[in-house]
Amino acid sequence: MRRAAALAPLMLGLVAASGAARAQEATGEITIWSWDIAAAALERVAQDFMAQNPGVTVTVEDLGNQQVFDRTLAGCAAGGADLPDIVSVENHEAEIFWAQFPDCFADLTTLGYDETAAGAFPEFKRTELMAGDAVYGMPWDSGPVVVFYRRDFYENAGVDPSTIATWDDFIAAGQKVQEANPGVSMTQGDLNGDTEWFRMLANEQGCGYFSNDAASITISQPGCVAALDTYKKLVDAGLVGAANWGEKISSNNAGTVASQLYGGWYEGTIRTGVPADQAGKWGVYQMPSVSADGARAANLGGSALAITSASDAPEAAFAYLQYALGSSEGQVTMLREFGLVPSLLTAVEDPYVQEASDFWGGQAVWQDVLATLPNINPSRGTPFFGDADAILRTVQTGFLNGEYESAQAALDDAASQIEAVTGLPVAAAQ
Template sequence: MNKLTVLATLALASALTGTASAQADLSGTVTVWSWDVAAKALQSTVPSFNKKYPNVKVNVVDLGNQNTYDRGLAGCAAGGTDLPDVYSIENNEAEVFWARFPNCFTDLNTLGADKLAAQFPAFKWTELMAGGKRYAMPWDSGPVAVFYRRDLYQQAGINPAAIKTWDDFIAAGRKLNTKFAGKVKMGTVGNGKDDEWFRMLANQNGCFYFNTAGTEITVNQPGCVKALDTVKKLYDAQVVTTGDWGGQITNIKAGKTASAMYGAWYEGTIRTNAPELSGKWGVYPMPASKPGGVRAANLGGSALSIPDSSKNKAAAYAFLQNALATTGGQVTMLKSEGLVPSLLSASKDPYVAQGQAYWGNQKIWQTILDTLGDVPQARGTQFFQDARQVVLVTQSDFIGGKYKTAQEALDAAARRIASATGLPVAK
């Protein structure tokens, strides 16, 4: 054995000893609060975590979505009492915590999260940061896609690859109306129930309720006006129907709608609620507002944070890294529960490039995840729910004819949001 070989061997042994030492240093219990399929997804990453950290016990607790949120608020209000080591939080609710309880959660930059920032799309960090601090790490995302019935499109002579703009989408809807005598629509909009279509289209156009600094109301800016105008055009063309969450699922199962536009997590909703339609569905990117425009948006998504009261922050952060900052962790959750990764490298995993049987063997995850890097940033702020309730009513009133133009409607909405939040309307 020559000198170089000896040195290399010693270096390797030292590195392995250091790794083993780091793993041995982490012990105790990490308690995680989450809900439903999200909790199941996190549980699916525990085996790979324990291969790295065998002395750490992970206890994933499914509290349900609302209970997790409520107990988090209560715990923060009580100074961090009775909070877990890892806390699940939805992106659009995150800033409620940072604004009301800025000392309740650990700045993950102090644990190394700043070094991981570039591994996630910028839009996923927008609502997870305040004052330069990273209070949570991106988990799943909701890149928007259009899920469509292959058989119904084919019967109506619609080529999904030709649907590149919203005008194309409307033209396809007219073909459906002709073929099925108006009994099959292009999609279900939650008008009067939710404003998710407005939010998806506004995000696509680089607009949202508030600016990305969270300092001004921007709901009446051109991109949002274009979004509301488009929703109205869909109704005027009679290519969509109205329904709540359950109504949309009913329409899907009954074949009354040929498409559904949602965040990619809706894949699991369709697949589990309509297993009898396996092989009849496909996916394509959302249409653009204009030829060559952006065909990407985000709806939904969550993150993981570490309460400052945690007694095992190092192990908790190691759990976050394994589940969220490794391709293996993210793809494990995609396979087990259909949670769409935020980690950019996950889009290169071989599983993403596989055809999915339910979706006619289409490589749907490749289609969906390829849009992640194009999603414009949006900021919900701590006033997300206040603004959402205003826009929900405004959209319904505009479609019902109360306002002459989308600009007039959203100018009124901006004034009401300003009254509710105290924020100024952007000029």
């Protein structure tokens, strides 16, 4: 991956040059389906794109996340009826579309997307967007995982986050932080309703629900067992306050939590949501690892853009993708104005990314977040992600409540259930 990162500036220069040539020639009207802040970001970038390419008109429709998913599935099932030119697709759901309706989407390699373009993005973002030799989506935003923390709470406890390299270090630090700041939890997790902690820790360990060739179930492999064991250690140590999404935000605002483990997109949630007097009190550090020399990078969340086969202007649609996603100009605009974390490897070199932030205590937070991109392990969602996640959610809750004798036993049970639902074999024990 280091080689890919080193070559990325050259690759991007080639991609941008070819994309600019195509963009100047592109004409037509294109419509994009997206949701919420993502839709706003695409519309903002569309203004710059249309200014440079007056022959193209771009319309972004904000339908909401679930509506985009449901209407895209329905449109594909109806042979492409009523679909737009471009759809937003969440990475972990992408393979549901490719598996059921591969003919519903344009293979981007037929429009000019090649190995040069692909090399501008980290491998983990590309894995779920391919089916065989076909590429059905271009990487958009990502979720490099970091620890968001309250500088003042750590300082009260005499804890230097640069010394936290392992989850055992995090536990030791957390006990000090909670003792020095009565009423404050070291961190929080949705103990009953979400698997995000497990998925972040497992991805860090190079493990996921399925193998990277999507041919077997790997949730009971050692990396996943270590992830679930680690999560329970944190919970049993009394460091993980039970909280759903909204309760975490309330705790951030109230100053009752010292750390949140999330994808980089959570930066905007904190910065724009907490009271003004918390400015300068927050910072970011690299997620700890299971072992002293282990990986310290993971991803949570992220999307792509796909061009439908129903598009009447696929060349114009691809030119837009080249500008919005294949250039630092497009991706950093969406980062700067909407907090969408780029997947483009060269974005880390942008002057904005390297700026120190007053809110984050003078830290160049985006440089630290994006620096982890080349180190993130791929993780296949497959068409069965939803089934596997629902099973793991129940098993995880049981394990945290002491219903299994070990993490291995819990994940063996999960693997068996996933096998029954998907028909995929459980990978041999390592």
